Amino acid sequence: MADVINTQGHVRLGSNAGQGLTRRDGVLKVTGAATYAADNRPEGLLHAVTATATIARGRVTHLDVAAAEAHPGVVKLYTPDNVPPLAVSPDEKIHPFVWRMEALQSDRVRYAGQPIALVLAETLEAATEAARLLAPRYEAETPHVTLDDAEPFETTTTAFGRPADHSSGDIGKARATAARHVVAEVETVAQYHNAMEPHAIVARWTGDRLEIDTPNQAIGLARQTFAAFLGIEPAQILIRSPFLGGGFGSKAILYGGQLLAVLAARDTGRPVKLVLRRDQMYGPVGHRAPTRQRLRLDLDEDGRIAALQHDTLTMTSSFDHFLEGASNASHSLYATAALQTTHRGLRADIGTPGPMRAPGEAPGSAALEVAMDLAAQAAGLDPLAFRLRNHAETDPSNGMAFSSKALRECYAQAADLFGWADRPAEPRRMRQGQLLKGWGMGSAQFPCPMFTAAAHATLRADGSAVVETSAADMGQGAWTALAQIAADGLGLDIDRVEFRSGHSDLPDAGVAGGSGHTATAGTALFNAGADVVRRLVDLATGDPASPLFGAGNSGVTARGGRLHRNDDGRSEAYEDILARAGLDMLRGEGTGAREGQPTRAMFSHGAVFAEVLVDPDLGQIRVSRLVGAFAAGRIINPRLARSQLLGGMVWGIGFALQEEALHDARTGRFTNNDLAGYHIPVNADAPMIEALTVHEDDPFVNALGIKGVGEIGVTGTVGAIGNAVWHATGLRSQRFPIHPESLILSGESL
Amino acid sequence: MKPFAYTRAETVEAAIAAEGALLAGGTNLLDLMKIGVAAPDRLVDISRLPLAGIEEVAGGLRIGAMARNADIARHPAVLARFPALAEALLSGASPQLRNAATAGGNVMQATRCSYFQDPASSCNRREPGSGCSAIGGQTRNHAVLGWTEGCIATHPSDMCVALAAYDAVVMIEGPGGRREAAMESFHPLPDAAGAGPAPLSPGEVITDIRLPDPGGMARNARYVKLRERTSFAFAIVSAAAALDLRDGRIAAARLALGGVAARPWRCRVAEQALVGQPATTESFARAAELAVQGARPSGDNAAKIELARRIAIRALSLAADGTPDRLAALPASVFAGENNG
C-alpha cells in the first residue's frame, strides 16, 4: 500500500519522508508574509493592556479607575469588581493542560507580574498609559520566592500527575554490597521560555461565533478550554494558529489574560487584541522552576551502579500544582540494581511553572550527568567507559525491554567525530594558548510520548490531494515534515499535496509538545492517506477496465500518483481511476495514537560531547565544540531534525552558562525580565556544533517508527558542558548556570 | 506611554531652545519611556542635526555627537589610530543597535541598574531622596568603586571606557554657551544622598567628542570585556589600555575600567606607576593593584574587584603585545585572540 509494506504494523515510508526538504513556509517567513497572531487587525479593533502587580503577595487596596477611564481613548476597564465571570470555576481541570484560570477573580496578589486589571482603548498607547494611571496601592505581605524560604507542602505527584516518588529494587541491600558512593548536589535556577513571539491574542465575536487568532501548541485542547470557561460549545469557536514564533511549552497552556481578552470582546462587541510585553511574560505564562537536586550513586568494585538515588526539591505557585519532575530523568537511563527517586515541593509567591524545553528531563539530566562524571572519577574509569559499563539493557525502573536503543552507536559515532579517545583522564591537562581546555560528555534521553490526533486526506479529480490536520508549527517544521509523511501515505509526490493546518476547524492534531507531534500527527496523516489508497485499490482492482483488475490489494503498490501491479508492473494513474469510477474526489480518514499499555520502554537516546575553553584569570567559559549523536527512530526530514537537535543543544549552552531569571528576594519582583538582562545564547556562543543522527528502526514505538527530536538535544548537553568545565579547571560547579565569578572565587588564577 | 509633544530640531540652537528630552538614536530613551522611567512632555529629535561627521584633526579626531556607533567603529582613522575605541564599540549591544545608536546617546545612556529601570522601586537617581533599592538586592552589575550609600549604579557604556582612556573631551553647547568636559570626569560620582548632579544642565547638548593625538600609543591599545554571552551583553567588568612603548619600557600608559563605577574609571595612579617600567606582567600586576585600590563590594559582588584587577592586567598585556592588524572576529572577547572556531 502506498509504497508501503505492512509487516506487523511496521511501515516503510516512501520517497518523500527521509528527504531533507527545506521548509515549505520558509519563504513566507523570511519575507515577512507569514501572518502571526498579532499581525491581525480586524475592523473596529480595541487594544487591551493588562496592569500587573508590583508586589508578589498581598492585596490590591486601590486602583485609580477614574484617572484611567478619563484618559482619552479608553473604552473600558475591567477589575475584579466588574469583570465578566467565567462559566466554570477557575480551578476546573477539564484536561491535564489546564492551569488555574487567573482572570481577575479577586484583589488577591499571588505573584509579581500578576494581571490585576485589563484596559481596553482605541490605541495601544492609550491602553498602556491608562494601565499605568491605575497606580495600584497594595496591602503587601512578605513574599517567599526562593527555595530557602518558600513553604513546604505535601504532594504525591509531579508535573502532569506523575508520581512524586519511585522505588524499585532494595536500596538498603544494594548499598550494603557497594564498595563506594558519590554524592552530587546540583542547583538549577528559574528559567523563562522567552519565545521570540510574545503571547498574543485577537478575539472577535460574530453573534455567538468566536474567532480567535493566537499562537497555540495544542489547538484542539485550547478550543475545549476556551469553550468550557466561556460556557459555549467548542464548535462555536475557530482558533487560527498557523505559525508560532516559538512556544517552548509556554504556548501549550492557555492563561487567564487570553480568556480576559475574549470576555472583553464579547462584552464590548468589538474585536480585542492583547499582546504581552516581554516583561509581562515573566509570571502569568509559565516558567521552569528552580531545583535543588541531590544524587547518590553507590558503586560496586567494578564500577557498576548498585544503587541510584535522586531527590529533587522544587517549587510551584501558591494556587496550582506543577512540579518540575527532575528526578524522573534517572529512571530509565543507566542500569542499577536499586533505584529511588523523590520530589518535594514548596509553595512560593510565583506564577505557576509549566512545561519548558524538556520539563524535568533538562535539569534532571544536568544533575545526573554531573553525578555520573563524579562516579566515573571515583571508579577510576573514563566517563564514556563508565557509562558503557552501566548501559541499561532494560529499563531499570520497570524491567521493560527498550523498543529500540542505539545509544551505543551514538556514543561511538559522536566520540569518534569529537576525538574523545585522546582525552587525558586528569583535569587541567589541555591548553589552547593561555586558555584551559576541557572535554566532557553526557548521555541524552527523552521519552517518546504520543497524544491523539486525527487527519483527513482528500484525493482530487486531477490526482492531487489535500490533507488536513490542526498541527502547530513553532518553527520546528511541522508544515514540511508532516506534509512529507502525508504525501507518503498517499503515494504522491509532495508537490501534489496541499497541506492545510493550523486552525481548529480541521481534525485535531493533538499537542505539539513532549516531542511527540510528528509521531502523533504524522501517524494520523499517514493513515488518512493510506485510507485513500486502500479505497483507490479497491476501485481499481475491482474494475475490469483497469490494468490492475484482479491484482488483489497485496499485489499493488502506490507510488508517484499511480497504482502499480507488483507482478507485471502495469500501472494506472489515480486520476484515471477516479474518472472511470465517476468520482470527483476520494476521501480518507486516519488517527494517530498509541494503543493499549506500552510493553516496551520507549525513548530517544543520544550522546553529547563538549569542549570548553576557560579563561584562567577571568573565568569566562566558551563552548568551543559541541558534538552530539542521536538515535531517534525514523528521521522524517534530516535537515529539520538536525536543526531541532542543534537547537536543543543550544538550549543546553544557555542552561549551562547563561539562562537565569533573577528575583529580588525582598519584593519578589524580577530584576532582569527583558532580553537584555535574561541571556539566551547568540550565534557567537556556538561556534562549532554538530548533530548526527544514528540509524534506528523501531517497530514498537508506532507504525512509522518515529520517535521525536524536539527536546532531546538539551538533555546530556548541560551535563557535558559542566563536566567539560571540570575537566578544564578541576572545579565542579554545583550550580547551573556556571558564572565566571564562581570559578574565580578561590582568589587564585585557575 | 504618556502623551508627549514631538519636535525636530534643525539646528543646535533650536535644540537648546526647545527645552525637551533630546532624542538621538532612541535606543535607550524610547525603552525608558516604554517602561515608565522617562516620561518627557516633549521630545526634541536631534537625529538630523548636522553633527554626524567624523574628522581627523591634527592627529586627533573629532567625532560628531550624531555619528552612529557602527560608523565610528568602522572609520579608517579610528581603526588605525584608536583601535581600542573600535573594539569597545563593536563589543557593545548588537549590530542593529549600533546602527542606530549615536555617540552622544551612548555617552548619555542611563545606568542598567534594574531598580532604576523599575518605577516600583525607590531609586535616588530616578527620584532624589527616595532611597536606593539596589542596596541589599541583586547587585551583579553594580559598582565596586566610587559608590556611596546614595547610589551604587554603574555607567554601562563600553565606548566611554575607551574614550576615557584616550583622554577624550566632550564638547557641550548650552544656554550658557560652550563648555567642555573630560570624558573621565564627565559623569558625576554619587554623593552621600544620591546619584549626584546631572552631567548636563537643562538645554545643554553634546555636539562632539574630541580625541587628541594618541602619539606612540596608536598600535598598542586594546579593549577587553568580560561577559558570559559573547555578544549583545553588557560588561561584567571591562578595561581599556594603551601603552607607549620605547625599547620594551613604558613611556606612557592609559588604563580605564568599565562596569565598576558610575563613570568609566580612569586609573591615573596606575598609569603613573607604569611609566618607566618594563612592559611585563609584574609591572601590569602592580598597576592593576593600584587601579582597584579602594574598591569595596556594594553587595554580593566582591568577585568583581578581583575580576577588575585581572582584566586590567589582561588589557595591559594585550596592549603590550600590540594591536592586531585585523580586528578580531569577536571584538573585545577574552577569546578573541585564540583560534576557537
Ligand SMILES: Cc1cc2nc3c(=O)[nH]c(=O)nc-3n(C[C@H](O)[C@H](O)[C@H](O)COP(=O)(O)OP(=O)(O)OC[C@H]3O[C@@H](n4cnc5c(N)ncnc54)[C@H](O)[C@@H]3O)c2cc1C
Ligand atoms: C539591548 C541593549 C544592549 C545594549 N548593550 C550595550 C553594550 O553592551 N554596551 C554599550 O556600551 N551599550 C549598550 N547598549 C546601549 C546603547 O549603546 C545605547 O542605547 C545607545 O548608545 C544610546 O544612543 P542613542 O543615540 O540611541 O541614544 P538615545 O536613546 O536617543 O538617547 C539616550 C540619552 O542620551 C541623551 N542624548 C542623546 N544625544 C544627546 C546629545 N547629543 N546631547 C545630550 N544628550 C543627548 C538623550 O536625551 C537620552 O537621555 C545597549 C542597549 C540595548 C537596548
Ligand code: SF4
Ligand atoms: S543604585 Fe542608583 S540607580 Fe540603582 S536604585 Fe540605587 S540609586 Fe537608583
